[in-house]
Amino acid sequence: MSTLPNPFRRTPIAHAAPASAPHTRIHAARDPYLLRPLPGEDLRIEFKTINNSRLVREPDPQARGACWSAIAAGALCVVLLGGALVPRLLNTLEGYKLEALRVENRRLLDERRNLELLEAELTAPQRLQELAKHQNMVVPQSGQVVHLNTPASGDATVAMLP
Template identity: 30%
Template structure:
């Protein structure tokens, strides 16, 4: 079939003259296409007047569409609910993992603090620092324990006293 291009702006020619021209083009091109077998093809213009048609209401179709819409809405709601739960579970698993890492970090920090406390509370270190500040060892009877019973020989508790250092000593370089 030969394509006859018609445009909206083709004025002066009627639809009938264009159809006749197209039919002659088709008839002329048929022998080349069909190898000598002639089958005439004709095109006729048809005019349909649908202005008098009125769509009749179909209650069965309306009910089917409502049921379908309700089913799609329920399915969409279920899928969205599942998605919400799924992404919420993923978010909570990330939060649990970050809190586990934070707990491990706090445990390590606690371990470091305990080691630091153990180093700082060594009796030999405390004794050497006390001697640097001029503190002396307590004399017998200076230490009073609150839970211990008072001796009958020494009924009054005594207070601890600071003894001034004998001579200022130079601090050793470490």
């Protein structure tokens, strides 16, 4: 206990230090062989245990209402603020999605045009003729053509030609 610095020395109030101690220090400082005091050596922190268990708060009939009013006001502020900010926030978030979808839409339209172009190139008569030649296909002779699902003319239903 004696090794503890003075500021952390727990001293009950009942055993307070003698009043002559500072004077001893002063006298010691005058002693040329005495070490100079540490900073804050002369400070003391007193701890006192206070027992408020017997104290009773006087009942305040308006405190409860004031408390609820404060809570309600706070809640109202939050709701109003939320009502004002949340739609804006949602709007911004939806805006991000919408713009992303627009970009996607444009990209898909461009892709579709490119695919249409590719399809047109693939179905070019010249290319089809080359392919047909490689596979030994020929233009059907007259009389070899079979028309399926030919549109009906008049009342007649037509399926195929000879």
